[in-house]
Amino acid sequence: MSDGFEILHAEQRVKNLLLLVGQQGASDLHLVVGRYPTLRINGKLHPITQEKILTPADTKALSDILLSEEGKDELLSAGQTDFSYNFENRMRFRTNIFFQKGFVSVTMRFVMDHVRNLEELNIPSSLYNFANYSQGLVLVTGPVGHGKSTTLAAIIEYINHNQEKHIVTIEDPIEFVYTQDRCIINQREVGRDAKTFPLALRAVFREDANVVMLAELRDLETIATAMTAAETGHLIFATVHTNDAAQTIDRIIDVFSAHQQNQIRAQLASVLLGVVSQRLIPRMDGAGRVPAVEIMLKNHAVENLIRENKTHQLDSVIETSLKDGMVSLDRSLSDLVRRGLISVNDALVYAKNRQYLEMLIAKGE
DSSP: OOHHHHHHHHHHHHHHHHHHHHHHTOSEEEEOTTSOOEEEETTEEEEOTTSOOOOHHHHHHHHHHHOOHHHHHHHHHHSEEEEEEEETTTEEEEEEEEEETTEEEEEEEEEOSSOOOHHHHTOOGGGGGGGGOSSEEEEEEOSTTSSHHHHHHHHHHHHHHHOOOEEEEEESSOOSOOOOSSSEEEEEEBTTTBSOHHHHHHHGGGTTOSEEEESOOOSHHHHHHHHHHHHTTOEEEEEEOOSSHHHHHHHHHHTSOGGGHHHHHHHHHHHEEEEEEEEEEEOTTSSOEEEEEEEEEOOHHHHHHHHTTOGGGHHHHHHTOGGGTOBOHHHHHHHHHHTTSSOHHHHHHTOSSHHHHHHHHHHTO
């Protein structure tokens, strides 16, 4: 078989697999040696058994179709590479290619071709209120694959259509592509447009930015710079891979050395506007997943608890501040059960306090 034929065969195979992602409504495609090509649909893995099991030559050939020459060099030198892949100008994928046991593996996350609003996402529209602040820090948290970036994109798009601001996004890689409306939007991809997250974030001080969206708070330097930016007239949105508001506060504080932590608590208590934590739960009707959302908004009680290192009491403040717009995760889960959107069993899987959730469900709250 000629090299030319093999390349054409690999190109057609990539095309077929990516089309299948769209047809099946999958969120991810996995290509791993020794396995069938696999789709993730509504959070569950589904092997494509009509395809053949992947060999080392298969994953290498398929990755070569996806990678640029620079990407191939980075894969060889670093062992992995992240990038956005635009398929025929109709589907975009956040892609990671990496080595495992000496073989190439590919993971591709489908990115919607348009930014959905919070109403379409079944996320409380009260989150748009964060857009009314001129400065501060908003954190969206939750496990990988539970819609954090999608929620942030909806808020950024709301600002784009309703305000006159300069928005800078710092991503690795770029996911949603915005069409500029009333805002100027500059989207910077780490590795292509900037060397690192901290360097790109420090640059916003010289770029006349009003709103900054950070794909992830991932290291001490980025966290410290983000909090300084939030103090100095910037509205910062970022994601963190944590499970709830209390854990998010602790994670940020713990990044710093012990002698800095009191100062960081005071700074975070001052700049934080809110923490949104979400989970995507399978719908009972099988039509995808629906988010359960915990919302913590800063008030005097929250600010004092952060400053005084009493984050273990934040759950109680969230639960007793429903009238102020706060919602606990268990109350959000109970509401989804009451509305017939998710099953009790699925709700209990994601509960923070199973007994409390059972009580809320029994009372119909």
